[in-house]
Amino acid sequence: MSYEQIKDLRPADFKRYCGVEPETFQRMVELVSKRLTKERRKAGRPPKLSVEDQVLLTLEYWREYRTLFHLATSWGLHESNVCRIIRRVEDILTKSRAFKLPGKKALQPADHQIEFVVVDVAETPIERPKKSKRLTTAAKRSATR
Numbered sequence: 001m002s003y004e005q006i007k008d009l010r011p012a013d014f015k016r017y018c019g020v021e022p023e024t025f026q027r028m029v030e031l032v033s034k035r036l037t038k039e040r041r042k043a044g045r046p047p048k049l050s051v052e053d054q055v056l057l058t059l060e061y062w063r064e065y066r067t068l069f070h071l072a073t074s075w076g077l078h079e080s081n082v083c084r085i086i087r088r089v090e091d092i093l094t095k096s097r098a099f100k101l102p103g104k105k106a107l108q109p110a111d112h113q114i115e116f117v118v119v120d121v122a123e124t125p126i127e128r129p130k131k132s133k134r135l136t137t138a139a140k141r142s143a144t145r
Contacts, residue, residue: 003052018056019063028055028093035092048077049085057082058089 006017014022033051049057057075060066061082068079068086075082093099 003056018059031096032089032092054085054089058086061086
């Protein structure tokens with residue numbers, strides 16, 4: 001499904017489809033398009049997908065974690081092109097540091113102090129078979145070649 005088909009969805013449905021708010025998606029598109037215009041050479045074949053579709057393809061890969069083969073068949077591309085697009089958009093977005101998730105400590109703030117810790121230290125024996133000479137088969141060295 002291309003960006004032209006989902007751009008008119010309600011914001012809640014848009015977020016449900018691709019995992020980000022429409023405003024965040026637009027910021028991603030602006031950042032990627034700005035970076036791609038800097039890097040784009042005059043010669044060469046123009047890309048088959050628009051910048052919006054490239055970002056949407058990357059978000060689809062992150063959200064649904066489908067294989068590159070499935071993404072390639074649904075978007076009408078080759079697997080290698082899908083891999084290249086995803087890697088390029090990922091690199092641009094991670095190098096920008098504009099869409100960084102907070103660390104683990106920021107996600108779970110401590111609102112209370114731990115006063116004591118209870119640890120269960122009961123030991124239980126492990127049931128293992130006893131070693132005996134009857135379980136192993138001994139063979140003479142002269143019997144093996």
